[in-house]
Structure formats: structure tokens, C-alpha cells
Amino acid sequence: MTAPAPRRPAVLFVCVKNGGKSQMAAALAAHLAGDALEVHSAGTRPGPAVNSLSAESLREIGLDISGEVPKGIDPALCERVDIVITLGREAVVEAPGVRVINWDTEEPSERGIEGIERMRMVRDDIAGRVRALVDELVDGRGSAETAG
Template sequence: MADKPSVLFVCVHNAGRSQMAAAWLTHLAEGRVEVRSAGSDPGAEVNPAAVEAMAEAGIDISQETPKILTADAVRESDICVTMGCGDTCPVFPGKRYLDWALEDPAGQGIEAVRPIRDRIRNLVEDLLSEITGAEQ
């Protein structure tokens, strides 16, 4: 990994899970990690329940927009974390791939999204500790 590791979070619509994960890592890493997110079939907007759930945690993702997954985004990342996009993520030698089994928040209300948000935070904290060697 480079001096500043890079992580790409990928889910189907880049509207919920990957947006929350990217926001958590950006917030918790405080500039120590380059963070990207993308989707294999991007939605039109970030899931409003995800926006609300993250706002409750003090993180604003209301201005984020879903982005298409590109081979370049994977190539430029040290770690690619998939969240339910199956085999649509391109595979390159030398990259590390993780798959986080997380419920899709699409179409769910805030009550259902909160535990997903909290699970993502726990996974991101573990990943950040591993790649930076620092306790969170």
C-alpha cells in the first residue's frame, strides 16, 4: 500500500451502504486514507434514509451523488470493499478485495437503516485500525 492507503466502497446503487461507509471512513480517518465510492448500477440520488441516519451521527452526506463503478476506480484503490454487488466489480492482481454482507437499506425507513449504519461504522473502524495501525 502507498503512504496514504486508498479504499473503494462499492454497492449496486451507490446510494446507501457504500455512501455511508465512505462517509464513515472519511470522518474517522481524518485525512489518513483516500476514500472513494461507486455503484455497478448507480441510483438517481442518495437514499434519504441513509442521509438522515448519517445526519443523526453528525455526518452530512446530503450533497453526495451516486457514481458509476469504473475499472480506473478499482485500479487506483488499494482495497475494494463490495457490499452486495456480486461479481460486477472488476478484479485486478495485487488489489485486496473484501465483501461485507450488509442488508440493503433501499426502500427502508430510518428505523431499519440505523442498525445498518452502525454495523458499517463497526466494520469501517476495524478496517481503519488494520490499515493505519491505530486504535479508533
């Protein structure tokens, strides 16, 4: 008799609109971890569409989120994930009993950097944090806490 496969760690990335940062983080995590990690994204107030510059910045590194649609937070999902990562200062999630970490990603627009250059900087910041998270959750090394 074969033992059941171990449960994959699960992560939920949350930003306000679920159109940019949380979608980027989810795509990067899914790419890096493959099937070893269950990845979700949501927004506290989902917008109408994925941010086109977010999608473009990911296409530059071979990832495609053009088919994604912003979605709200599913309370049942929040109860079963191992960790909730909020991205940005405005996204706040209450998830009793679940580890919640905020990644206050640098906002280049506060320094006058806009457009695709801004989005590349956001993407690269998130990518570094995602790598540390995947190391922690999948490989058992590193720390998501120190990544943010």
C-alpha cells in the same frame, strides 16, 4: 531535502446504486480516518440520488452526505486502490490484482424492520466494520477480513 509523504492507503466502497450503503461506509471511513485514508464510493448500477434515509441516519451522528451524487465505478480508480469493499450480496466487482472483500451487511428488512430504524441498524453494522478497516489500513492493527 524533505522526504515525500508516504502514500495514503486507498479504499473503494461499492454497492449497487451508490445511494446508501457505500455512501455511508465512505462517509464513516472519511470521518474516522481523516486525511490518513483516501476514500471513494461507487455503484455497479448507480441510482439517481442518495437514499434519504441513509443521509438522515448519518445526520443523526453528525455526518452529512446530502451533497453526494451516486457514481459508477471508474476502472482506473479500481486499479490504484488498495482494497475494494463491496457491500451487500448483489454488488460484484472484478478488480484483478486488488484485494476485494464483501461485507454482506445484515438486511433488517428481511426481518420486517423498515424505515429509519432499518437504516440505523445498517449504519451501525457498517460503522463497526469501517472501524476495523480503518484500524487495519491506517493504524496497522485489526483486520478487515474478520470484520465481515
